[in-house]
Amino acid sequence: MLNISPIPAFNDNYIWLISNGDHAAVVDPGDATPVERTLAERGLTLDAILITHHHRDHTGGVKALLARWPEARLYAPAAEPMPAPGGSALQxxxxxxxxxxxxxxxxxxxxxxxxxxxxYHGQGLLFCGDTLFSGGCGRLFEGSPQQMHQSLSRLAALPDETRVYCTHEYTQANLAFCHAVEPNNPELKKYLQKVAKLRQQGIPTLPSSIGLEKAVNVFLRPHLAGVRAAARHHAMAELNEDAEVFAALRRWKDDF
Structure with a gap:
């Protein structure tokens, strides 16, 4: 039976462990040490490593894990540097x-x-790295607002029940920003309360779901009149396209 659990790393990263019986794969292992510890504790064999992007906090443990598990298969983006030799380049x-x-x-x-x-998407699961967060999205280190808006729109088109496994525990801070944009969103208010209770108990807020994110995450809601009005007010500019609203929201969040 498929089991998915987070392995905490660094200050706020989650390395996702996917297991079935005594077989396992990990997503974005920035640090090998907690992965090795968890594999040993659970008696698991590492069969595969999945990488979403090249940042060190997502790839830093790859070489050490492959040294320990040389038969494990590595999968990573074709358009970015391969974190170790011999991996499968994906597009x-x-x-x-x-x-x-x-x-x-x-x-x-x-x-x-x-x-x-x-x-990576399939069987009701989405491993989205730093593209979509619960209540947020990744910073635009390399791409354009238009690219990120299009990427998020594609993710938002997945079935509502899709479980979202992103790689940082940013939910509480992200929701504070969403509340500044949409202070009267009732679904957001409920989710804020739920997340506060989880974090008080040290429990991860993830996975989320596409349906939940569409209801609370302003970066998936630039087409809505209230979100657009808030972005216009903050940017003090006319914003006519959804991608322009998204860009204004992303700039606002960068300084929030």
């Missing part, structure tokens, strides 16, 4: 077969945070 439309786990994932190109960023 839009490719599929990753994890037969040991009974899992097949499709690759989606989601540029914005980085130019070659990819996400």
């Amino acid at each position: 839009e439309g490719d599929r990753v077969q994890l037969a040991e786990l009974g899992l097949e994932l499709a690759v989606m190109a989601v540029p914005g945070h980085t130019l070659g960023h990819i996400a």
